[in-house]
Amino acid sequence: MITPLPFDSSLFGYAVGKCMVGEEWSQSDFLEAARSFRLVYLFSEEPLPIENSPIQPIDLRLTYFKNLKRQNANSAEIHSYAGTLTENLLNLALESGVFSRFHTDPNFVNLEFEKLYQRWIEKALTQHEVLLAKNQAGLVTCSIAEHDAQIGLIAVQKDQRGKGWGKKLIQAAENFAIQKEAQTMTIATQAANLPASALYKSLGYQLIERKYIYHFWR
Template identity: 25%
Template sequence: MTAQDIAIEPLEWDSDFFGFPVARLTFHGKLTLDDAIAELRVSKTRLAYLDVDADHTSLREKAEKLGGRFVGRRVELVTHQLDRLMPEGVEELSHNPDEADRRMVRSLALASGELSRFRIDPGITDQQFTALYDIWIENSMAEGHDQAVLVTRVAGTVGGMISISMKDGVGVIGLFAVHAAHRGRGLGSELLRGAVVWTAEHRGSAVQVTTQGENAGALAAYDSADFSIERISDTFHFWI
């Protein structure tokens, strides 16, 4: 990973969502970071994402010097310890939930993104952030054997949720949140166990998740659930 092996990857979905060209900068090419930024300007790309290993000080400094906006630390975790007994309080949400459940799950999805780069970056509006997470949770609730939203209830009302999907034989956690009024009661631990069991039931070999380094509560929950850190990186947004 150096500033001399950058490639530009156009992102079709992000571009369609934001209404302008968006790209990701990867380390699979031969451009310098300076040349990549210049090429983005020529192609009229408005926004580009770059993840830099947290211990790569010189590249982080280079990204900042070229106008990259630091939008958060990205922590990737994994566990291979798969349970096979679903916690009693965890259930799979219907793909067509009633309005009360849908409203609460949507609210929790937004809460799960409060520390995300799309929330932190002032270049992204509140409306865009809300729309992005609405699409994410609606897609997670859509019918399909390879994805699910698991919930826990308190007095019949959804108190926490976690979305999980299968990708290349691995369970991938997407959105994860517990209502503020119900934290500290073990609901998050139950949901994580539920996601691990769901993965085992779908013949997965591991569970992966990405969270923000600033999210101490989530990191503690993953540590308690025997997740280990695979990679820590810093994310930069370049507005061209």
């Protein structure tokens, strides 16, 4: 019922697991199985009927999808970045996660959000997945597995918003993916992040999944 998550457990310093909620899910059985975990993420296709429970709703994740059929006009303002992690890049990575459940859940009190997103941008740099706008106005990361691409982090500096950087970053990521023979792109965001959803829809992305996420804390 609960799958241990060694990476999260090691990074956070306590036992973390995940539970994919199915039709046979039982809250009482889950609570019994969760006794050996400090934190468990629960993922459900539908809202869970929980009352007076340590299981708390924390996020509604939306996943968008698009077939990549042609390249956009290349922007000279965005380029692949192969350098080291800078303070500005780290700040952009953290800015990309302000709607994240790791940022909004008040039970994270040991810099879990900062640790996770720093590790995320470090990994993207190692794998050459970072695209950076000029003057570090924004960044996007794009990972590719076979013919499927996925945008991970995307953020624009606060003083650069409203200038079209979000659209340019997405299109640059699409070009990057197409050049590596990807055929599709997915992007996940939070339902609370209304500007992101509006941007993705305007660029032809379709909503393909809604996932209700809960956190159990012991």
